[in-house]
Amino acid sequence: MQAAAALAALVMALLLPEIAGQGLVFLAGLLWINMVFGFSWNLMFRQTGLVSFGHAAFFAIGGYGYAVLARAWPGLPPLLVFVAAGALGAVAALVVGVVALRRSLGVYFAIFSLALSQIVAMVISDLPSLGRDDGFAGIRRPVLDLGVATIKLAEGDNYYRFLVLSCALLTLIVWWVTHSRTGRRFRAVQQDAERAAFLGIAVARQRLLCFVIAAAVAAVAGALYGPWLQLLTPELAQWTFSARPILFTLLGGAASFWGPAVGALGFTVLEYATRTLHGVGEITVGGILLIVVLIFPGGIIGGIIGGVRGALGRARPVAGA
Amino acid sequence: MLADLAGVVFNGLFSAMVVFIFASGLTLLFGVLRILNFSQGGFFAVGAYLAFSLTRLLGPALPLWRFLAIAVVAGVVVGALGIVTERLVLRRLRQVDGAYSLIATYALLLLVEGIVKLIWGVDVRSMEPPAELSGVWQVGDVFMPTYALFILAAGLALFVALEWLLHHSRLGKLMQSVATDPWMASVLGVDVARMQTWIVVGGFFLAGIAGGLLVPNQALSPSLAGTFVIQAFGALIVGGMGSVRGTFMAAILLCVADSLASTYLPGVPGVFFYITMAALLLLRPQGLMRGAQL
Numbered sequence: 001m002q003a004a005a006a007l008a009a010l011v012m013a014l015l016l017p018e019i020a021g022q023g024l025v026f027l028a029g030l031l032w033i034n035m036v037f038g039f040s041w042n043l044m045f046r047q048t049g050l051v052s053f054g055h056a057a058f059f060a061i062g063g064y065g066y067a068v069l070a071r072a073w074p075g076l077p078p079l080l081v082f083v084a085a086g087a088l089g090a091v092a093a094l095v096v097g098v099v100a101l102r103r104s105l106g107v108y109f110a111i112f113s114l115a116l117s118q119i120v121a122m123v124i125s126d127l128p129s130l131g132r133d134d135g136f137a138g139i140r141r142p143v144l145d146l147g148v149a150t151i152k153l154a155e156g157d158n159y160y161r162f163l164v165l166s167c168a169l170l171t172l173i174v175w176w177v178t179h180s181r182t183g184r185r186f187r188a189v190q191q192d193a194e195r196a197a198f199l200g201i202a203v204a205r206q207r208l209l210c211f212v213i214a215a216a217v218a219a220v221a222g223a224l225y226g227p228w229l230q231l232l233t234p235e236l237a238q239w240t241f242s243a244r245p246i247l248f249t250l251l252g253g254a255a256s257f258w259g260p261a262v263g264a265l266g267f268t269v270l271e272y273a274t275r276t277l278h279g280v281g282e283i284t285v286g287g288i289l290l291i292v293v294l295i296f297p298g299g300i301i302g303g304i305i306g307g308v309r310g311a312l313g314r315a316r317p318v319a320g321a
Numbered sequence: 322m323l324a325d326l327a328g329v330v331f332n333g334l335f336s337a338m339v340v341f342i343f344a345s346g347l348t349l350l351f352g353v354l355r356i357l358n359f360s361q362g363g364f365f366a367v368g369a370y371l372a373f374s375l376t377r378l379l380g381p382a383l384p385l386w387r388f389l390a391i392a393v394v395a396g397v398v399v400g401a402l403g404i405v406t407e408r409l410v411l412r413r414l415r416q417v418d419g420a421y422s423l424i425a426t427y428a429l430l431l432l433v434e435g436i437v438k439l440i441w442g443v444d445v446r447s448m449e450p451p452a453e454l455s456g457v458w459q460v461g462d463v464f465m466p467t468y469a470l471f472i473l474a475a476g477l478a479l480f481v482a483l484e485w486l487l488h489h490s491r492l493g494k495l496m497q498s499v500a501t502d503p504w505m506a507s508v509l510g511v512d513v514a515r516m517q518t519w520i521v522v523g524g525f526f527l528a529g530i531a532g533g534l535l536v537p538n539q540a541l542s543p544s545l546a547g548t549f550v551i552q553a554f555g556a557l558i559v560g561g562m563g564s565v566r567g568t569f570m571a572a573i574l575l576c577v578a579d580s581l582a583s584t585y586l587p588g589v590p591g592v593f594f595y596i597t598m599a600a601l602l603l604l605r606p607q608g609l610m611r612g613a614q615l
Contacts, residue, residue: 051420099603107357107419111558112602115595118551126589239551246424278443279543282435289428293421294413 002258006171013164017157026228029160031268032167033225034248038260039174040217041245046254047178047186048210050101053110053242054117055218058089060237061120062219063226064130065089067139078142078153082166082223089219090212097208114239121237135233139226159227166224170217177213178257186210218245247285250292253299262300325584328463333580334573335469338476339535341572344553345479345565346527352563353500353520356414359426361528362550363433364402366543368395368532370441373448373541388451392533399529400522407521412514434546443543450537468537475534479527483565496520500563555598561608571609574601 013032017025037059044050066085069076100112124130131137141154144162153159177183188196189206197203226232235241244267245260252263267285274281296303347361372395376383379391410429414422449455454468487493498506499516507513539545555575560567575594582593601609 045420049420051423053423100599107423108558108602108606110420110423111357111554112599114551115555115598115602119592119595119599122589122592122595126592240547243427246427250421250424279435279438282431282438284435286428286431286433286435290410290425290432293417293425293428294410297417297421 010164010168013168014161017160025157025160027268027272029163029228031264032164033221033228034244034264034268035261036167036170036174036221037218038245038248038252038264039171039257040214040221042249042254042257042260043174043178043217044210044214045249046257047183047190048207049190050207050211051106051110051246052113052211052214053239053246054113054115055214055245056239056241057113057117057120057237058093058215058218059222059225059241060124060232060234061092062086062089062222063232063236064124064136064222065219066223067136067226067232068130070140070142078144081142082220085223086216086220089222090216092219093212093215094208097211101207101211102204114242117237117239117242121234124234124237131232133234135231136226137231139230139232141227141230153227163224163228166220170220174213174217175257182206182209247289249299251289251299253301253303255298256301259299259301266300327461329580329584330577331463331465331469333577334473336580337573337576338472339538340549340552340556340576341476341569342472342479342531342534343528343549344556344568344572345483346524346531347553347557348560348563348565348568349483349520349527350524351557352565353496354411354415354517355419355563356411356426357419357423357554357557358411358524359423359550360406360429360433361524361553362546362548363430363437364399364525364528365532365535365549366437366546367402367433368392368399368529369536369539369541369545370437370532371395371398371529372533372536373446374441376448383449383451385451385453388454388533392530395533396526396528396530399532400526403522403525404518406525407518411521412517430546430550434543437546438543441543446541447539448536448541454537472534472538480565480569487565552594555594559598559601559608561610564608564610567608567610571601574609 016028041055062085065088066081069081125133141159144151151158153162185201185206188201189203193203248260248263251266252259270284274284292299350356350358372391375391414425450468454471456467458465495511499513503513556568556572560571575597578597579594583590
């Protein structure tokens with residue numbers, strides 16, 4: 001059922017430009033990228049219990065990595081450049097993870113990752129070749145050469161469709177990792193690290209692997225983001241941006257795979273509805289998030305499931321009577 | 322060169338005291354309640370804006386005593402907000418997992434930031450320090466703004482006062498007992514819930530007063546809420562999570578290292594704070610004051 005729903009959502013996303021205006025299509029593109037960003041964060045949180053407050057650093061590394069590579073070597077196949085951006089994120093995560101993950105977990109790791117992302121943001125703000133605080137502008141949408149045909153992504157809604165398919169592929173990868181044997185090993189580490197170690201699971205290595213995969217996915221999402229906005233700014237590496245996937249995940253429900261998607265949708269709607277009112281946006285998002293954490297820790301999905309179960313639970317005795 | 326060095330260290334010490342004044346309330350809250358409070362920045366901003374508005378209200382002249390009184394008033398108002406926040410939010414976070422409570426206080430930060438925007442708007446404002454503090458002292462070749470000297474003195478005084486309160490007063494010993502083992506403290510007749518409320522009020526009071534004292538140092542904008550939080554978290558965690566002494570020492574270490582490196586090494590100014598922080602965390606994951614109390 002989940003597969004059918006996901007497929008239906010994909011078809012609808014692909015058909016969106018036929019019925020909607022440019023503004024809505026643009027927002028939808030951002031939403032798909034946000035969803036993937038959220039999935040990648042929740043892969044760490046849900047599967048291994050790792051809380052990163054610096055996930056945006058990998059998004060930014062991917063985004064800027066793609067932009068720099070595409071500018072330096074315009075002849076490279078674009079798909080290769082997207083993969084390279086992901087690899088860049090993975091390598092950065094590997095270096096950070098090898099040193100940090102063995103030493104610090106929990107709140108320590110949250111703050112540690114926050115400090116590292118701050119370093120990335122400051123370096124971006126300072127380097128003239130990355131556009132400093134003005135941003136990295138003029139990122140072109142590439143031309144795909146598929147052998148049998150070439151597709152100019154700059155034309156019409158081509159880049160949007162490419163974006164949708166890429167995001168679907170990334171989601172599929174995260175889904176596959178979550179439900180594979182590797183994913184179950186991650187889960188064992190999250191539930192009881194000591195027992196997992198006793199069963200012969202290399203706990204530190206599982207955490208590292210999960211961290212690296214999540215970073216790679218976030219980096220590719222960042223790479224897709226650049227040509228879509230055609231502008232990158234240092235805010236992408238800052239902690240306020242790192243808070244986004246956390247917001248999506250908790251808002252939607254961290255216990256479900258699809259939580260970040262529901263949360264990202266809710267957040268986008270809220271943000272769009274309050275965009276002209278200074279302060280109201282923050283109050284709404286902050287207030288709702290607070291209510292979610294304090295009263296509905298299961299998020300929107302958890303609330304719906306709880307509601308349905310509650311209704312069924314009440315209905316059953318009546319049916320039996 | 323030597324005078325240069327003195328100036329650089331002076332600047333480092335100044336930012337260290339700014340960070341410590343901000344982080345003191347954070348440390349208190351974390352030390353006793355084990356809540357890492359993102360929203361401290363928001364309440365700091367509320368204190369700063371309150372001080373700004375009160376100063377405007379009372380007219381153009383700003384004698385030193387009035388500047389101090391206004392900071393105290395800002396502290397009291399924010400402390401009162403602490404009571405509400407404790408009842409509605411922080412009290413419920415005690416049963417919640419660490420990560421969730423971090424996220425909840427981030428939500429609170431967003432909420433407070435939004436309210437600040439609603440009340441005071443999004444324009445950047447600024448405020449001059451009182452006339453007594455706007456001069457410059459010159460010792461040898463080093464120029465020291467009077468305001469910076471004042472903040473140094475205030476930071477030091479705050480540190481001494483907190484150390485005395487926590488380690489030499491009856492109240493401090495009760496607070497230590499609640500921090501170490503709330504259950505045991507309650508068995509021995511300490512009203513733990515009430516104590517915790519007062520600690521939140523104290524922490525928020527410090528946030529408000531920090532806002533009032535540090536307004537002349539900042540451009541006043543809603544993004545002020547996030548400005549010091551990360552650096553204060555750094556000092557808190559490097560210092561050993563909830564030890565006032567540790568936070569004080571870590572703030573000095575990180576800020577002076579940053580000031581020195583930014584002057585004498587090539588690279589991005591400000592980034593050395595975080596590099597030092599990451600290095601220290603890897604070398605001593607438990608912080609400078611391992612297992613220290615408050």
